[in-house]
Amino acid sequence: MKNRSAKRIGIFGFGCVGQGLHDVLQDNPQLQVVRICVRDREKLRTLPSHTFTYSPQELLQDESIDLFAELISDPGEALLIVRQVLQAGKTIVSANKKMVSENLPELVELQQAYGGTLLYEAAVCGSIPILRTLEAYYGNEQLQEVSGILNGSSNYILTKLNSEGLAYEEALRQAQALGFAEADPTLDVGGFDALHKISLIAAHAFGVVPHAADVLCQGIQHISKRDVTLAQALGARIRLVASAKLNAHNRLAVQVLPTLVFPDSELYYVEAEFNGVQLKAKYAGDQFLKGRGAGSHPTGSAVWADVSAALAGYKYSYGKLQQAEVQLEEDTELRLYLRTPNPELLPQLDWLELTSFGVDATVAQLIGTVRRRSIIAHAATLAAANVFIAQVPDSVQVDDVLRASLLDAVEVA
Ligand SMILES: NC(=O)c1ccc[n+]([C@@H]2O[C@H](COP(=O)([O-])OP(=O)(O)OC[C@H]3O[C@@H](n4cnc5c(N)ncnc54)[C@H](OP(=O)(O)O)[C@@H]3O)[C@@H](O)[C@H]2O)c1
Structure with a gap:
């Protein structure tokens, strides 16, 4: 029997994250899935064919839908979907870090102009609630640094190099076979995925939206056994660390760099596909969050948390973005x-x-x-x-x- 008081959701995408969200929703009958929009008509699906549509407009123009989840792998199409929803003053949650980070000023303006809501916790570190933590707990406190391991694929590879002495190519193959890395791993191992995430963190933590060209971004794709051995000789492990750090002159340095981390750092103990984020706040001191940064259910859980929050009327305040007191560091x-x-x-x-x-x-x-x-x-x-x-x-x-x-x-x- 249909639950008449249930809210209605339209979902775009039924891949790793879309299926994860669908699984999570099985435990939450207060939300009813209207339709799922996908692209490939030939693909075998685990749900009946009437669940799916191939027309984004069919979902976007359905007035009975209360909110949308955008979980597709095409950032260009994702932007068109999110734009149209926000221009209609409606609510959408997204997991697409590339699309959101590259278009954040426009997406904030659209929310302000039309009164719609966009939430994207799942785009940054999967199940770790970092954006909501920054907004809710540190919206009014000065942060000095937010940094961490934000990409599970590269951390899995680095862990294998360090603990098993594998060559980079072999560790990458294993990460791909386990679904931790894409067939084209460039976004992950080149540091760009972490760059998109630290850009979103910088916006919420410091009110700065960095341009990719101004951010020092180096990946792990050129690492060799020599580098791993050197780090071990120093008592360190190599991790891909993304950071946004404020200096004494209110200038923010944003970077993604392989980094030698030592046992006195929490990041030393973040292994395999896990993510870890450390915060340094003026009064609260240091905090550390660790969890699954990707994967079907962890990311589906983060999308569900956004959906629930949006239904309860939650919006990002973008408080620090409005104040714009911090500027990007040009050189260090x-x-x-x-x-x-x-x-x-x-x-x-x-x-x-x-x-x-x-x-x-x-x-x-x-x-x-x-x-x-x-x-x-x-x-x-x-x-x-x-x-x-x-x-x-x-x-x-x-x-x-x-x-x-x-x-x-x-x-x-
Ligand atoms: N995987 C993770 O752990 C993870 C974690 C955090 C964030 N994310 C983000 O979540 C999003 C989805 O990732 P994913 O891993 O779930 O991708 P995926 O497994 O490759 O699935 C992508 C889904 O998007 C659909 N799609 C692609 N282009 C489309 C279009 N133009 N119109 C309609 N549907 C389209 C595909 O349709 P078909 O089924 O027809 O091919 C598929 O269902 C991405 O932005 C990704 O960066 C992923």
Whole structure:
């Protein structure tokens, strides 16, 4: 029998996340699924064919629908759907970090102009409630830093390299076979997925919407066993860390960088496909959230949490975005580990200090301090030359003793 008081939802997408949401809704009969819009008419489905439509407009123009969930894998089409819903003053939740992060100013304006609502917790770290935490608990408190492991695929690969000594290609193959990485893994291993997520975090935590071109973004795709061995010799693990950090002059540095993390950091213990986010707040101090950052049910759960919140009238306040007191940092000094098969590239970077501990005709390994802007300016050249870069804490000072032991480790690798 139909539940007459049930709210009605239209869903776009029935892949990993759409199916996860559908499963979660089986436990929640107060929400009735009207139709699910998909693209491929030939695909075998686990639900009866009358559940599906292939026409987005059929859903978008159905006046009986109370709210929508946009869970498709096509960011261009997702934007058109979200735009149309918001222009009609209606409510939609989305999991699409690329679409939301690249169009946030427009999407905020549309909500303000037409009174509709867009929520997108599932787009950032799957089941970890980071955006709502930033909005609800830190909307009025100054944050100093939000950083973390925001991409489960690359963390799975890095974990395998560290704990099992696998080669990068083998770890990537395993991640793909388990569904943690896409057939085209570029967005994940290139750092772009984490970049989309940290951009959304920066908007909610600091009121800044960074342009991708201004953000230092390096992935893990050039990592080798030498790099892993070096990190281990220092007592560290390599993690892909995305961060938004405020300096004393209210300037925000946003970056995605492989980073050497040590046992005194919570991120050291975030393994496999898990995500972890750490917050540093002026009065609350440090906090850490860890959980499943992707996957069908964890992400479906986050979408359901947004749907429930939206039905209860919840909207993002975008409080810090309205105040716009913080600006993006244009340049900083970075302490880096760098390995390059082409030592001739090194003089092109703006080094402030440099220690090399392994240079021969085929590879150079260095730790030094460099201007962030020079890494951004040479990003394409560094990528083409398969250079691997990782951030190193200032506390790692390479004296002669350490240099000798690193040389030993590098030779063993
Ligand atoms: N997977 C995760 O763990 C995860 C986590 C957080 C966020 N997300 C985000 O959630 C979204 C969906 O990801 P997913 O992993 O569920 O993708 P997926 O498994 O590839 O499924 C994508 C779904 O979108 C449908 N679709 C694609 N283009 C469409 C179009 N133009 N019109 C209508 N339907 C269309 C597909 O239809 P067919 O079934 O007909 O092919 C499919 O049902 C993406 O934005 C992703 O970034 C995913």
